[in-house]
Structures are given as structure tokens and as C-alpha cells.
Amino acid sequence: MAKGSLREKKERQEQIVDCLRSEAYWTSQKLCNHLNTSYRTLMRDLAELKEAGVPIESERGRGGGISLVGRWGIRNLHLNxxxxxxxxxxxxxxxxxxxxxxxxxxxxxxxxxxxxxxxxxxxxxxxxxxRILVGNIASENVIRSYSPPRQSVLSDLTDSFFNLNKIEIRYLSSKNEITDRLIEPQMLALEFPVWYFLCWDELRQDARLFRIDRILSTKKTNMTFKIRRSDAFMEGAHELFNNI
Amino acid sequence: MAKGSLREKKERQEQIVDCLRSEAYWTSQKLCNHLNTSYRTLMRDLAELKEAGVPIESERGRGGGISLVGRWGIRNLHLNxxxxxxxxxxxxxxxxxxxxxxxxxxxxxxxxxxxxxxxxxxxxxxxxxxRILVGNIASENVIRSYSPPRQSVLSDLTDSFFNLNKIEIRYLSSKNEITDRLIEPQMLALEFPVWYFLCWDELRQDARLFRIDRILSTKKTNMTFKIRRSDAFMEGAHELFNNI
DNA sequence: TAATATGTGCCACTAATTGGCATATTTGTG
DNA sequence: CACAAATATGCCAATTAGTGGCACATATTA
Incomplete structure (x- = not known):
């Protein structure tokens, strides 16, 4: 490449964005100076960056200049x-x-x-x-009776939810009866701060609601399940919940 | 550059990441084929990507291969x-x-x-x-008496908070008395779902707490203020709140 | 109208990128 | 243990994508 180019293109373009972020207004001259690059190359870089979706705005004419709209940028965030x-x-x-x-x-x-x-x-x-719903804050009654669930139960259930694996649970009903069930965790619902699993109950062949802190223990299985139509799990609750 | 290189480096490297995201395991051969590029270039690209912080892992030897750790990636998210x-x-x-x-x-x-x-x-x-604190859910009393604040009041206050501008407010105290004040919105605190402004009250020369929905109206000023030590605003509240 | 900005087409120069080849290095398997 | 299959790396010649300069177009404001 031509004279005076030490860093590579990518790095230079990152520098441009950094400059634009650090100050509200730049002129092309100031940028050329600062980056020690030619005007032509700067304009090419700006064009490329714009095309790549970086919200760069430029105003022509006297008093014009180059600026970045969203001056806060996240780069390279890797999430699982x-x-x-x-x-x-x-x-x-x-x-x-x-x-x-x-x-x-x-x-x-x-x-x-x-x-x-x-x-x-x-x-x-x-x-x-x-598959995830968020409602309102739970009633005071519910909040008072709520206790944080056990970590192992929790991770089993979330695994089961994401990987679509059926899971066996031991459940303490609101009537204080303990039952064992084989369930498909179809949906998750939050009523602050209480999570519910909306499940298909294999044995009863029907939709059931389980409050997470009332699930006493879990046992993973290898059986997989399919997503069912959500209607069965929502029954008139449509107004109470929103999808995330 | 040498034969058969149609796309540019940057694009090719993005393709590599996309490939690695779409399937759990690749071998270099498979990648070379898929990208129609030479082995040497691929290895160089991988090295560059690793250096740039992309969590690529490679395992040597028989049964080895190349994989991406966080297979979900956000690219180029611009926020204000x-x-x-x-x-x-x-x-x-x-x-x-x-x-x-x-x-x-x-x-x-x-x-x-x-x-x-x-x-x-x-x-x-x-x-x-x-400057932003988050506490627990507000008491039932507070929640019951809470009403969403007016939008104009809100935007004035947040502007004032971020730009460090003093602001005049008309406030309805818990004793139902209406007063006018000139305040510095130093900190923000949330007790679900109620926001409080922890302020320096200019006239009373002291720290004061204002519940957002009790602020009746606002009037912006051009006066700026400086951040004060948070101690005055926290007074024994340290255990109740956490910084964001 | 003049001054000051950004935007663009063209062209020659060249250094950064590429691919091939040889060679380590690591790891699992029969 | 020897072999096979994978990643990793150094070197070099070929070449192309990137660069800078120039002229000109276009937009905006005083």
C-alpha cells in the first residue's frame, strides 16, 4: 500500500470510531491529521463504516463535520x-x-x-x-410465602426447559400434598419475584402450573418433548402476561 | 493478493465466525473448503480473531477441531x-x-x-x-399510594440528573404540603417500582429525598452542579441499597 | 458569491495479504 | 510404539487490494 500506512485498515477504522466517540464533532481535516492518513482514505473508511451499520453522520458545508450518533458502542460481546x-x-x-x-x-x-x-x-x-412470560408483581400473600428454590432443582429445571427434556419432579401442592409427576416444562412465567413453570403433565395428560419454590426435588430424564400450542397453558391469562 | 481471493479479509473473518457459530465443531479442512480459502490464510485469520478477543478454541491431534466458546454473539450494537x-x-x-x-x-x-x-x-x-442505587421491593403501603409520574416531569428530571443541571421542582410532601425547591439531583434510587431522587436542596442546604411521583412540576435551569460525597445521601441506607 | 465543508471518479504505486511448501507439535488409536 | 490426523508456524514469491494525490462535484452558510 502507499506511503505512511503503518497500521492496518481494520485498526485504523476502529481508531476512527474511537475518535468519533470521544468527541462530538470532528472535521475530516482534524481526523486526517489525528490519524495521519490521507483525506481520500478517510472518506473511504467512513463510507465502509457507514455501510457496515455504524451510525456516522456527516454534515456538508461551512460549519459541517462528522459525528457519531450513538456515541456508546459495544464491540465483540460474546454471550452463551x-x-x-x-x-x-x-x-x-x-x-x-x-x-x-x-x-x-x-x-x-x-x-x-x-x-x-x-x-x-x-x-x-x-x-x-x-416461551417466557412476564406478569405483574405477585400478591403480598405469595411474596410472603415465597422461599428461594434449591440450586440443584433450579439448574435441572432450566436445563430441562431449554433442552426440551421431560423431567420428574416431587411437588408440594398448595394443599400441602406431595405428589410425583413427569412433566414437560413448556413455558416459564414470572410473577415478581416468583417463577412458575407452565407444564404438560404426562400422567394427568393435561396442562399444569408449578410454582418453582414448591418443587421439592427433580430427576432428569433423556426423554425429549415438543412445544405444544400455548393456548392450553394460557387459559384466560393472556391479559396478565406478556412475552419477553 | 494471491489467487482466488474475491472477498476482503474482514468479510472472510466474519464468515469464519458465522460458520463457527452455526455448528459446534469444524476442522480446518472443512472450513477451508467452505470458505474457498487456503489453509495458511485460515490459520492466520484464526490467530487474528483470537487476538481480537473472539473466544475460538482449537484442539490438536486426531479428533481435534475448531470451535467457538460463546456461540451467541452481538456485533456492532450502538447505544446512546x-x-x-x-x-x-x-x-x-x-x-x-x-x-x-x-x-x-x-x-x-x-x-x-x-x-x-x-x-x-x-x-x-x-x-x-x-449514582444509581437499587434496593428491595417497596412496601405495600408505598406501592398502593404510588402513581406513575408525568412524562414531562420525568424527562426534565432525567436530563437534569445526567447533565448535572440544577432544577426547580414543586413537591407534595408526605404531609400533603406543597413546597417549591431548587435541587441538585445527585443520586437515583429504586425501591421497586418507585424511584427516588436523592438531592441536595439548595435553599435548605441539606440532603433531601424526593419520591418521583410526588414531584408535581419542574422548571429547568442552566446552573450546573458537582457530584457530592455520597455519604450524606446514604445515611445508614448502605445495607438497603446496592449500586447498579 | 466566496468560503468551507463533505463526497467521488480516476490512476499509478506498492506494501500488505495470500497461498504453497516444508516442518513442528500435539493427540488419539491400533 | 509407530502411524495417522489434527493444529501451528516460518519462509518466500506472486499479486491484488489498499493507498494517496489530483481534479471536480455537491452542499451549506455567511
């Missing part, structure tokens, strides 16, 4: 499956709270995060989102 | 100032709920998101984080 879900659930919770300080932003962030993933992953994420 | 804060607040809220399904992930995501920003921004973010 359950971290993505946590992130989305977290935003959904915040949204459901209708906390005025945040609510405007939260929805758009949720969508932006979702669409920041590659398309194939978006479909997977979207499927999981449909 | 308040969106970043919303995201972090949202995660903090989730964390404070101690919702067992998420709590393990949430803390690590929070940190990963924070550190995914350029260093200069990390400092700014960290300063704001110190």
Missing part, C-alpha cells in the same frame, strides 16, 4: 445461550415494571439486541422468547 | 448514553430481585457489558453507576 436469555428476560422484567425512568429505552434496546444477532440465531431466540 | 444506563439498570434490577433463574448470569453479563466499552467510556459509565 442462557446469558442471552437472561439479558432479554432482564429487559422484559424492567419493561413490565413500567418504570418510567427506563421504559422508553427498554423496548428499543430489546429489539436492537435481538436484531444484533445473526439471523439463524434470531429465530432460536425468538422461539425461546415466546 | 441513556440506553446504556437503561441496560445496566435493568440488569441491576434483575440482580436485586435475586431471581434464581437468572442471578448467576446477570452479574457476569453486567460486567461483560461494562468492559465491552472503550476504556474512556467505562469511566463515565462507572461514575453514573455509582
Amino acid at each position: 445461550n442462557s446469558e442471552v436469555i437472561s439479558l432479554l428476560v432482564s429487559l422484559a422484567i424492567t419493561e413490565s415494571i413500567k418504570s418510567p425512568i427506563l421504559v422508553d429505552n427498554v423496548r428499543s434496546i430489546k429489539n436492537r439486541i435481538s436484531s444484533a444477532f445473526p439471523i439463524e440465531q434470531q429465530q432460536v431466540i425468538s422461539k425461546i422468547r415466546k | 448514553n441513556s440506553e446504556v444506563i437503561s441496560l445496566l439498570v435493568s440488569l441491576a434490577i434483575t440482580e436485586s430481585i435475586k431471581s434464581p433463574i437468572l442471578v448467576d448470569n446477570v452479574r457476569s453479563i453486567k460486567n461483560r457489558i461494562s468492559s465491552a466499552f472503550p476504556i474512556e467510556q467505562q469511566q463515565v459509565i462507572s461514575k453514573i453507576r455509582k
Whole structure:
């Protein structure tokens, strides 16, 4: 390549974004100087960055210049499956709270995060989102009777939920009766701060609701299950819950 | 460059990551084939990607291969100032709920998101984080008496909070007395779902707590203020609140 | 109208990228 | 233990993608 180019293209483009982030307004001259690069190359870089989706805005004419719209950027954030879900659930919770300080932003962030993933992953994420519901704060009664569930029970259940594995549970009903069940954890619902599993009960061949802290113990199985139509699990609860 | 190279480096490296995300295991041969590139170039790309922080793992020897650790990736997510804060607040809220399904992930995501920003921004973010507190769910009394604040009041207050501008407010005290005050919104605290502003009250020259839905109206000013030591605003509340 | 910005097409120069080859190095298997 | 299958690396010649300079277009403001 031509004279004076020491760093490589990629690095230089990152520098440009960093510059634009650190100060609100730049002119191309100032940037050329700062980066020690030619005007022509700068303009090419800017064009490439814009094409790549970096929200760079430029104003022509006297008093014009170059600026970055979202001046805060996340680069290269690698998350695993359950971290993505946590992130989305977290935003959904915040949204459901209708906390005025945040609510405007939260929805758009949720969508932006979702669409920041590659398309194939978006479909997977979207499927999981449909299986998680967030409602209102639980009633005082429920909150008072709520106790945090055991960690092992919890991880078994979430595994089972994500991997679509049937699971055996020992459950303490609200009438204080202990029963053993084989269930398909179809959906998850949150009524602050209590989680419920909306399940298909194999033995009773019907939909059942299980409060997570009332599940006493679990036993994994290798049997898999398929997602059922959500209608059965929602029965008039549509107004109470929202998908994440 | 040498034969058969149609796309550019950057694009090819993105393709590599996409491949690794779409399937759990690849061998270099398979990747070379798929990308129509030479082995040598592939290895160089992999090295570069690793250096750039992409969590690629490779196992040598028979049965070895190349894989991506976090197979879900966000690329190029551009957020503005308040969106970043919303995201972090949202995660903090989730964390404070101690919702067992998420709590393990949430803390690590929070940190990963924070550190995914350029260093200069990390400092700014960290300063704001110190000014936002999250406590427990408000008491039933408070929840019952809570009404969502007016949007205009809200946006004035958040502007004032982020830009460090003093602001005049008309406040309805818990004794139902209406007073006018000039305040510095130093900190924000959440007791689910109620937000409080921890402020320096100019006229009374003391720290005061304002419940957001009791602020009747606001009037912006151009006066700026400085962050004060948080001690005055916390007074024994340290155990009740956590920074986001 | 002049001054000051960004945006673009063209072209020659060249250094950064590429691919091939040889060679380590690691690991599992018969 | 020897062999096979994988990743990892150094070197070098070929070449192309990237660069910079120049001229010109276009937009905006004073």
C-alpha cells in the first residue's frame, strides 16, 4: 500500500470510531491529521463504516463535520445461550415494571439486541422468547410465602426447559400434598419475584402450573418433548402476561 | 493478493465466525473448503480473531477441531448514553430481585457489558453507576399510594440528573404540603417500582429525598452542579441499597 | 458569491495479504 | 510404539487490494 500506512485498515477504522466517540464533532481535516492518513482514505473508511451499520453522520458545508450518533458502542460481546436469555428476560422484567425512568429505552434496546444477532440465531431466540412470560408483581400473600428454590432443582429445571427434556419432579401442592409427576416444562412465567413453570403433565395428560419454590426435588430424564400450542397453558391469562 | 481471493479479509473473518457459530465443531479442512480459502490464510485469520478477543478454541491431534466458546454473539450494537444506563439498570434490577433463574448470569453479563466499552467510556459509565442505587421491593403501603409520574416531569428530571443541571421542582410532601425547591439531583434510587431522587436542596442546604411521583412540576435551569460525597445521601441506607 | 465543508471518479504505486511448501507439535488409536 | 490426523508456524514469491494525490462535484452558510 502507499506511503505512511503503518497500521492496518481494520485498526485504523476502529481508531476512527474511537475518535468519533470521544468527541462530538470532528472535521475530516482534524481526523486526517489525528490519524495521519490521507483525506481520500478517510472518506473511504467512513463510507465502509457507514455501510457496515455504524451510525456516522456527516454534515456538508461551512460549519459541517462528522459525528457519531450513538456515541456508546459495544464491540465483540460474546454471550452463551442462557446469558442471552437472561439479558432479554432482564429487559422484559424492567419493561413490565413500567418504570418510567427506563421504559422508553427498554423496548428499543430489546429489539436492537435481538436484531444484533445473526439471523439463524434470531429465530432460536425468538422461539425461546415466546416461551417466557412476564406478569405483574405477585400478591403480598405469595411474596410472603415465597422461599428461594434449591440450586440443584433450579439448574435441572432450566436445563430441562431449554433442552426440551421431560423431567420428574416431587411437588408440594398448595394443599400441602406431595405428589410425583413427569412433566414437560413448556413455558416459564414470572410473577415478581416468583417463577412458575407452565407444564404438560404426562400422567394427568393435561396442562399444569408449578410454582418453582414448591418443587421439592427433580430427576432428569433423556426423554425429549415438543412445544405444544400455548393456548392450553394460557387459559384466560393472556391479559396478565406478556412475552419477553 | 494471491489467487482466488474475491472477498476482503474482514468479510472472510466474519464468515469464519458465522460458520463457527452455526455448528459446534469444524476442522480446518472443512472450513477451508467452505470458505474457498487456503489453509495458511485460515490459520492466520484464526490467530487474528483470537487476538481480537473472539473466544475460538482449537484442539490438536486426531479428533481435534475448531470451535467457538460463546456461540451467541452481538456485533456492532450502538447505544446512546441513556440506553446504556437503561441496560445496566435493568440488569441491576434483575440482580436485586435475586431471581434464581437468572442471578448467576446477570452479574457476569453486567460486567461483560461494562468492559465491552472503550476504556474512556467505562469511566463515565462507572461514575453514573455509582449514582444509581437499587434496593428491595417497596412496601405495600408505598406501592398502593404510588402513581406513575408525568412524562414531562420525568424527562426534565432525567436530563437534569445526567447533565448535572440544577432544577426547580414543586413537591407534595408526605404531609400533603406543597413546597417549591431548587435541587441538585445527585443520586437515583429504586425501591421497586418507585424511584427516588436523592438531592441536595439548595435553599435548605441539606440532603433531601424526593419520591418521583410526588414531584408535581419542574422548571429547568442552566446552573450546573458537582457530584457530592455520597455519604450524606446514604445515611445508614448502605445495607438497603446496592449500586447498579 | 466566496468560503468551507463533505463526497467521488480516476490512476499509478506498492506494501500488505495470500497461498504453497516444508516442518513442528500435539493427540488419539491400533 | 509407530502411524495417522489434527493444529501451528516460518519462509518466500506472486499479486491484488489498499493507498494517496489530483481534479471536480455537491452542499451549506455567511
